Amino acid sequence: MKVLIVDDEPSIRYLFSEFLKMKGFDTDEAENGMEGLKKFHKDNYDLLILDIKMGFKHGIEMLEDIRRQGYNTPVIICTAYKHLEEDVRITSSENVEFLAKPVDLQKLWEKIEKLLGLKTNAG
Amino acid sequence: MQVKSFRDTLKQILDLAQDLLKSEAGTIFLLDNERDELVFEIVNGPKADELKGKRLKIGEGIAGKTAQTGEGQIVTRVKERKDFQSKFDRATGFKTESLLTAPLRIKDRIIGVIELVNKKDGVYTDDDLQILEGFAKSASSILEMALLYERIEQSRKFLYGIIDSIPHPILLLDKEGNIVYQNRALNQLPFREELIKKTTKKRDGGTVECNGKTFTLTKSSFNMRDEVGRMVKYTTLIFVEITDKIMLAELMAQKEVKERFFAGVSHNLKNPLTPIIGLSQILMSPENLPDDVIKEYAMRINQEGKRLGKLVQMFISLSRDDLGNRSWVNIGDMLKRLENGAFSVYVLDEPVEIYANSEDLELALEVLFETLKEKASDFNVSCSSVDSGIQIIIDGLDSNTVQELKRGMEQEFLIDDPFDMSNTNSANLVFFREIVERHGGNIEYNNDGIKIKFFSGMKNNTGKLIEKYV
Secondary structure: OEEEEEOOOHHHHHHHHHHHHHOOOEEEEEOOHHHHHHHHHHOOOOEEEEEOOOOOOOHHHHHHHHHHOOOOOOEEEEEOOHHHHHHHHHHOOOOEEEEEOOOOHHHHHHHHHHHHOOOOOOO | OOOOOHHHHHHHHHHHHHHHOOEEEEEEEEEEOOOOEEEEEEEEOOOHHHHOOOEEEOOOHHHHHHHHHOOOEEEOOHHHOOOOOOHHHHHHOOOOOOEEEEEEEEOOEEEEEEEEEEEOOOOOOHHHHHHHHHHHHHHHHHHHHHHHHHHHHHHHHHHHHHHHHOOOOEEEEEOOOOEEEEOHHHHOOOOHHHHHHHHOOOOOOOEEEEOOEEEEEEEEEEEEEOOOOOEEEEEEEEEEEOHHHHHHHHHHHHHHHHHHHHHHHHHHHHHHHHHHHHHHHHHHOOOOOOHHHHHHHHHHHHHHHHHHHHHHHHHHHHHOOOOOOOEEEEHHHHHHHHHOOOOEEEEOOOOOEEEEOHHHHHHHHHHHHHHHHHHOOOOEEEEEEEOOEEEEEEEOOOHHHHHHHOEOOOOOOEOOOOOOOOOOOOHHHHHHHHHHHHOOEEEEEEOOEEEEEEEOOOEOOOOOEOOOOO
């Protein structure tokens, strides 16, 4: 499975990438929504992790664009702004999960499991 | 006859009639419609003062009958008339022998009665009555004009009364721009003449700055009759002081900007926390990691920790109201310490020292250079003393960097001044400006680069000016 991480913070991209690789995912990175959209159209991704506020194009705009184009790819939105979360809920609530900053990796993993249906019945 | 006030006109009419018909005394009664009474309005004669303001019922006495019927009367011997009101003679001691009355009209409506008393050379005749009635009739148009004048005057007084009761300064001008009236609020302003001078050529809705105060100017025009009844255009200028409102709006704006800025800084604080917590979580997991990965993670945690520390320090500096501990700081040395091979520093003359909070200033310069390093491939920093202070010039920035610095949070939104508080995208730059300004300096930003100037006239903690150099 392949995840696209879109965040303007290099240290956050690095962390998510390291963590997901450890979990067996392939990862790709983009530093803003514009670059993220380009990559999204070039490759197939199973999951997108978007920062809500970035230069060039916000995560929220990128999400709007891909949904408008008919893609229903699961998305995790990372935000430190509660009010922006509301904006996203209006745009799209299907296949979208929210994560508050600072991001806890355990919670990130729980969201990924939920969105990708990875949770086994064993536990 | 020259236009006079209504009362003056009545007096003039009575004087003329009294002269014409050689009478000892005379009265003009005016009708009080509310009470159906005649009032002794103008009185000529030896007992005039005692009679003024006295009243008579309509239909009562000779004058009262004239008011009721609209017909003039001749009374040659009052003793023979039962309806003669002798109470006024008794009260004043005056002796009325004969009377002549005629109604006073305006537009066929009786407004009062003119009464002449005691013909000096004989008794009143029918001719006298005709003369008085004719005289009263011709006085009608003069009275009408006088009444109009009186009303204009009353309107004017009413208008001025209203204007005076308004707490804002008001100026009334005629169409030539001459001052017709200035209200009490305007008269109370010590700088009124300067304010009036500044309003010329100002448009409606404009603002006028005077004596440290700001006024909005509202102009409106209206027509009013002048003293001879002509319609004349007047202009009112109302000044509403908005100094406090402006100050309040500025304070609110500053507060809002500050809140936005702190919200932005809070957001920035969360960024290094994510890798610190996340990488340490991975390190604590049972996962077997190679040594070089562990080292890499530890280094990154350390880096992010330092970054976080810097942000916390910025936060603490900004939340302090004063400058904190200050000492003489050699700017050249400070810049060289920060140089670290990433850019070139030229100190053009020494010593260049300012009285500053060394920690704050060094942190501010450090975060500025960090921001520039992130965006620019290369740049130069020079420091020199100029006429009025100390100047740091950062140049050699490529045009992309200049553009990048101006980029706000939105995709296509460029901000004029990246150092402005409203730039929530870069807490570093805003922090830099705040610290520079707290030290009595300023920042000029344009396409050529950044110029930071600290002036010699800096103040110490007690507000006293101190010298530039030690």
